[in-house]
Amino acid sequence: MNMQNYIYLFFFRNIKGSDDLVTGDASYIKMINRSLIISKIIEHGMISRADLAKITGLNKATISVQAAELLAEELIIETKQEHKNLGRRPIMLSLNHQAGYSLGIDLDKSVITFTLSDLSGSPLDTHIIEIKAFDYNLMVKLLAEQITHYKQRCSQSPYGLIGVVIGIHGIVNNDETIYFVPRHQWHNKNLKADLQNETGINVYIENNANLCSFAEIVYKHYQSENLLSVSLYSGIGLGIMVNSKLLKGCDGYAGEIGHMIIVPDGLPCRCGNHGCWEQYASESSFMKQLSKIHNIEYVTYNEINQWFVEQDPVTCKLMKDFIKFLSYGLNNIINLYNPEILVINSELLRLYPNALEEIKAHLTSTVGQYHKLQISEFGKNACSMGACALAIKNFLEVKELCFSIEFKTKKSVPQ
Ligand SMILES: [Zn+2]
Incomplete structure (x- = not known):
């Protein structure tokens, strides 16, 4: 030697x-x-x-x-x-960007997002399917059909479809089996094995918040060793990178931060407790309150954007409360981890003018310190982009990955 x-x-x-x-x-x-x-x-x-x-x-x-x-x-x-x-x-x-292709899937509450990328991590296209039923066997069938479709589509390249990573909005064990998905009521499912058997493609299962933080690391903050990524959609998830390692906990369940209690005896939560953070600072909690006030079944990002533009007093007041509760939780996690970079992933905050300044105004503790606070540029694509990147990392068997691709930074209002 x-x-x-x-x-x-x-x-x-x-x-x-x-x-x-x-x-x-x-x-x-x-x-x-x-x-x-x-x-x-x-x-x-x-x-x-x-x-x-x-x-x-x-x-x-x-x-x-x-x-x-x-x-x-x-x-x-x-x-x-x-x-x-x-x-x-x-x-x-x-x-060789075209040597093979990677498929990232975000399996969310009511929609599934599919992003196909080349080996450089550049997304080629994204498509979304709405889901109405959550029966596990039907979901396996639907996902297997889609993966097979992508497999055929990529078959002309040297390595074809190199792998699929699926982001789960629930608790995933360290061995990639699903422990629990509350909104789908799935317990102890081996989606990885079921899909690999059906498609013959390498499938990896990961928690969605971990994939969001992985996207930030690979595409945006390669140099950072201590990064937190908070995602505020149907619940609140936290991806934790400490000293360049993703912190997943003993079983893989670390980062279920949406169930941190911030209001004693507050609103009931599906986890069995009261006053959990995600009852006050997830996008779905904000939209639920807003639709109740406007007496409509649901509100869209387009409508919310319009109310922000018009400075609708009800929406603006609700948003100020949302930011206050969001900041309570952020203050707690800053004290826990002393992050270099704290990224917040939220479409709502991307639409709201001065969101970052208002949040910072609440973070006045002399003890809790962070270096940078940012709103993610990925929006709702963070999970599927992180999933594409992870499939590429697994395929190339590399320890580190750093992609530098151009993003459209212009705000777009999702539907
Ligand atoms: Zn809870």
């Missing part, structure tokens, strides 16, 4: 724990080097072999052998960089 490989082995032993590998396992070292090289090619977009050697600390021969294998596998491509100076144009390596 040369010194360079020894250093890498030492490094990974320290982060993985000494029981994970046998000293001198050459194939393991090769796998680690491959993972590092792919990560750096993706991070830089285009990079020469010489620069890869500099950045990774690997020797040129190792880079050369690994690059040749990745080229043969059609996972990367070579291009000649254009430059104005005379002389040889360096040959650059980049990811």
